[in-house]
Amino acid sequence: MLSILLNSNTQWVLLSTMILGVAAGTIGCMAYWKRQNLMSDALSHSALPGVVIAFLLIQEKNLFILIIGAAISALIGAFLIQWITTSSRISEDSAMGMILSIFYGMGIMLLSIANRSAGGNQSGLDKFIYGQAAAMVKSDVITMLILALLVIFIVFIAFKEWKINLFDPQFAKGIGLSIKGMNILYTSILVTTIVIGIQAVGVILMAAMLVTPAVSARYWTRSFKIMILLSATFGGIAGAVGTFISALGNGWPTGPFIVVVASVVFVVSLLFGKENGILIKHLQFKMHQKTAKLNLQTLTEGLENK
Amino acid sequence: MTYTGWIILTAALVGLSCGITGVFLILRKQAMMADAISHTVLLGIVIAFLITSEVSGPYMLIGGIFAGLLTAFLVQWLNSLKVQQDAGLGIVFTTLFAIGVILIATSAGNAHLDIQHALMGEITFIPFNTVTLPIIGDVPQATVLLAAVLIIVVITITLFYKEWKITSFDPALAASIGIPVLLMHYVFMSLVSITTVASFDAVGAIMVVAMLITPAASAYLWTDKLHNMLLLSGAFGVISAITGYYVAAWIDTSISGSMAFMTGIVFFISFIFSPKHGLIVKYV
Amino acid sequence: MAKPIIKIENLSASYRKNTVLHDVNFDVMSGSLTGIVGPNGAGKSTLLKTMLNLHPALAGSVSFFGLPFAKAKKRIGYVPQRGSVDWDFPTDALDVVTMGLYGQIGWLRRPGRLHKEKAYEALEKMGMADYADRQISQLSGGQQQRVFLARALVQHADIYFMDEPLAGVDATTERAIMTILKELKSIGKTVMVVHHDLQTVEDYFDHVLFLNQTVIKHGKTGHIFTKENIAKTYGGNMHWKGEVNQGVVHSFE
Numbered sequence: 001m002l003s004i005l006l007n008s009n010t011q012w013v014l015l016s017t018m019i020l021g022v023a024a025g026t027i028g029c030m031a032y033w034k035r036q037n038l039m040s041d042a043l044s045h046s047a048l049p050g051v052v053i054a055f056l057l058i059q060e061k062n063l064f065i066l067i068i069g070a071a072i073s074a075l076i077g078a079f080l081i082q083w084i085t086t087s088s089r090i091s092e093d094s095a096m097g098m099i100l101s102i103f104y105g106m107g108i109m110l111l112s113i114a115n116r117s118a119g120g121n122q123s124g125l126d127k128f129i130y131g132q133a134a135a136m137v138k139s140d141v142i143t144m145l146i147l148a149l150l151v152i153f154i155v156f157i158a159f160k161e162w163k164i165n166l167f168d169p170q171f172a173k174g175i176g177l178s179i180k181g182m183n184i185l186y187t188s189i190l191v192t193t194i195v196i197g198i199q200a201v202g203v204i205l206m207a208a209m210l211v212t213p214a215v216s217a218r219y220w221t222r223s224f225k226i227m228i229l230l231s232a233t234f235g236g237i238a239g240a241v242g243t244f245i246s247a248l249g250n251g252w253p254t255g256p257f258i259v260v261v262a263s264v265v266f267v268v269s270l271l272f273g274k275e276n277g278i279l280i281k282h283l284q285f286k287m288h289q290k291t292a293k294l295n296l297q298t299l300t301e302g303l304e305n306k
Numbered sequence: 307m308t309y310t311g312w313i314i315l316t317a318a319l320v321g322l323s324c325g326i327t328g329v330f331l332i333l334r335k336q337a338m339m340a341d342a343i344s345h346t347v348l349l350g351i352v353i354a355f356l357i358t359s360e361v362s363g364p365y366m367l368i369g370g371i372f373a374g375l376l377t378a379f380l381v382q383w384l385n386s387l388k389v390q391q392d393a394g395l396g397i398v399f400t401t402l403f404a405i406g407v408i409l410i411a412t413s414a415g416n417a418h419l420d421i422q423h424a425l426m427g428e429i430t431f432i433p434f435n436t437v438t439l440p441i442i443g444d445v446p447q448a449t450v451l452l453a454a455v456l457i458i459v460v461i462t463i464t465l466f467y468k469e470w471k472i473t474s475f476d477p478a479l480a481a482s483i484g485i486p487v488l489l490m491h492y493v494f495m496s497l498v499s500i501t502t503v504a505s506f507d508a509v510g511a512i513m514v515v516a517m518l519i520t521p522a523a524s525a526y527l528w529t530d531k532l533h534n535m536l537l538l539s540g541a542f543g544v545i546s547a548i549t550g551y552y553v554a555a556w557i558d559t560s561i562s563g564s565m566a567f568m569t570g571i572v573f574f575i576s577f578i579f580s581p582k583h584g585l586i587v588k589y590v
Numbered sequence: 591m592a593k594p595i596i597k598i599e600n601l602s603a604s605y606r607k608n609t610v611l612h613d614v615n616f617d618v619m620s621g622s623l624t625g626i627v628g629p630n631g632a633g634k635s636t637l638l639k640t641m642l643n644l645h646p647a648l649a650g651s652v653s654f655f656g657l658p659f660a661k662a663k664k665r666i667g668y669v670p671q672r673g674s675v676d677w678d679f680p681t682d683a684l685d686v687v688t689m690g691l692y693g694q695i696g697w698l699r700r701p702g703r704l705h706k707e708k709a710y711e712a713l714e715k716m717g718m719a720d721y722a723d724r725q726i727s728q729l730s731g732g733q734q735q736r737v738f739l740a741r742a743l744v745q746h747a748d749i750y751f752m753d754e755p756l757a758g759v760d761a762t763t764e765r766a767i768m769t770i771l772k773e774l775k776s777i778g779k780t781v782m783v784v785h786h787d788l789q790t791v792e793d794y795f796d797h798v799l800f801l802n803q804t805v806i807k808h809g810k811t812g813h814i815f816t817k818e819n820i821a822k823t824y825g826g827n828m829h830w831k832g833e834v835n836q837g838v839v840h841s842f843e
Binding site: 032035037038040041045084087088089090091093094095096097098100101102104105106107108109110111112113116204205207208211212214215249251252253255256257259260263266270276278281 | 332335336337338340341345384387388389390392393394395396397400401403404405407408411412512513515516518519520523526527554557558559560562563564565566567569570573577583585588
Binding site: 285288292293 | 649
């Protein structure tokens with residue numbers, strides 16, 4: 001076991017998935033309050049065609065270029081979802097479902113062309129779909145680290161502006177914040193987080209990195225600040241522990257283990273969280289029922305006394 | 307029948323059953339449930355495989371229904387605990403899918419059940435795996451499965467047509483006149499699950515979402531009558547599936563990907579040109 | 591003395607941590623038309639939903655005709671708030687009204703010509719016959735409300751619950767709805783309506799139920815619709831426009 005941790009490549013990968021978890025947990029909180037939990041799912045799927053096109057254009061697997069391709073394609077997806085929702089009777093969830101599956105389909109079409117032109121070589125692109133952090137090389141790790149730290153930095157440097165923007169956009173406008181500007185910045189860092197995460201956990205499971213830690217954190221606090229910090233912590237733990245477990249077996253996929261660790265944290269929070277956790281809520285319900293009965297009792301006693 | 311004939315028939319069956327089921331997904335505002343179930347069905351199939359050690363229709367169907375209902379139940383449960391609906395859905399499906407992938411990687415790794423196949427589907431292999439039916443002769447297994455599922459879907463929807471309509475439109479009224487709304491929900495989720503499982507071989511997990519949602523959403527832009535929407539959506543599904551096959555053959559690429567892409571084209575045309583709710587009529 | 595047709599005893603209900611209904615008690619006599627009034631968040635809609643088993647009760651009991659809801663539900667009609675459904679649903683007005691008959695039609699049978707005729711009659715009664723095959727999203731708010739009411743009429747229930755049927759509707763619709771409600775009352779039906787406009791209470795309802803988490807006062811409108819009770823229900827700082835600003839309000843009419 002120790003030997004795995006001592007392996008320098010594993011250390012790098014562990015560090016990067018942990019930072020990724022922290023970034024995703026942070027952004028996830030914002031997505032949660034914008035009620036856009038599944039948007040991350042739609043965006044990660046719509047990144048696929050961009051990744052493949054970028055690869056077809058440069059004919060090599062350069063992470064930075066692939067990320068740019070992914071980001072452009074995800075942004076187009078986001079724009080289309082917005083456009084369809086606002087200008088037709090199609091609801092947002094239908095629009096998201098359509099865009100994610102159609103873009104994914106296009107990605108697969110392009111991928112099979114790419115695989116053919118690369119001479120049957122899988123070209124490592126499928127790692128992008130299913131996520132295989134262990135396959136990352138040092139330069140990939142460095143790219144990821146820089147981008148993830150940038151995202152975290154952007155959130156924390158303007159923390160109170162984000163807070164106002166999320167909870168009271170009208171007020172934010174009143175004090176001179178540009179809502180449009182903030183939204184563009186939000187979408188950019190969301191997309192950045194998603195596309196760097198794809199490499200580690202894959203297109204399909206990326207949504208979990210954003211959604212699960214944020215929802216788990218909600219069970220422990222009512223303060224937005226603490227929620228973000230907790231969510232970032234949960235994300236980081238899931239990233240690190242998941243990567244560690246996957247390194248124990250031969251060819252075990254990283255992404256799914258990270259997701260399962262995050263889900264375990266969620267289940268624990270759901271059961272024992274002090275804000276609306278199942279246990280607490282059950283006790284509260286019982287208490288309510290008791291007071292309701294008690295009131296009834298005093299009432300009937302009062303009537304009898306009359 | 308020829309090799310291409312079987313493929314086209316299978317694709318058309320996928321389009322038809324997905325198109326019909328999808329209408330109620332859209333109307334019940336559960337489009338993303340299709341996304342969730344299409345992923346978690348993988349877990350059901352893996353478990354069925356681990357228990358029976360074979361990849362065959364009936365076991366896969368049972369495993370798929372189990373996983374689909376489990377998903378629906380967990381989402382409903384989280385929702386009743388006031389977890390935001392889409393957040394709950396995101397957590398449930400990623401978790402179950404992750405468990406499915408882990409099971410494949412750790413225990414079923416060398417069997418001929420691979421994730422890539424399940425996620426992408428491979429319609430070109432379908433004609434090779436046949437069963438012999440009385441009178442008709444040799445029929446691809448997946449085609450038989452799809453035909454059976456289509457029949458189940460059509461019967462369930464027509465028999466309870468008015469109940470589907472009222473529970474979709476106004477669940478509160480439905481409940482107040484004694485229709486078991488929650489039971490209907492789970493029956494519908496079972497329909498989505500079996501449709502997904504049966505389409506899995508042909509189009510794979512994620513593209514089945516395109517087949518479920520997009521033709522129905524396109525039909526929603528053309529008509530204001532429920533039965534027309536069902537017919538149109540089925541037709542759009544069939545058209546996308548068949549043209550998708552030919553486009554794929556033409557540029558030599560993934561068939562399922564290209565079918566998903568064609569549903570997108572159908573939607574795009576509807577979105578712009580539909581005489582009822584298209585962009586052009588809106589601005590003219 | 592006549593037996594009450596609806597009996598509510600010690601009913602409580604909550605949303606999350608907040609108790610919205612607290613120890614609610616009242617009886618309703620057959621053939622009455624009751625307006626339920628109270629400030630926002632007083633639990634008016636929750637009261638209806640809890641009575642109809644659409645929202646869980648914490649404690650207490652509800653009975654109709656001396657029976658629990660499950661046994662009486664065929665005799666109860668419910669008109670939810672207009673905003674509770676998606677009006678983009680692909681269906682027309684006649685079809686929506688026909689849905690009111692689904693309980694009577696039963697499983698595995700399709701609505702026949704007779705059902706359609708019944709539905710059409712109900713639409714006619716609401717002055718909506720011309721709109722029978724109109725897609726429901728193309729109806730105005732008032733017309734949608736009338737479709738909802740027509741749907742309740744075909745149910746031929748003995749008790750009707752309506753959640754804000756007069757909210758945001760035009761004057762014609764308001765008149766049409768009130769005519770029907772009074773007609774229902776005159777043929778012995780019992781109607782309870784969540785209402786938001788204090789000025790019309792005296793004209794519209796013979797009974798009134800003041801609700802603010804619990805029943806503040808319940809009785810004949812003529813007896814209990816007083817300034818004191820209104821002040822008690824609305825927390826005292828709300829003045830009844832009908833008297834205080836009479837001139838201002840009536841100038842709109």
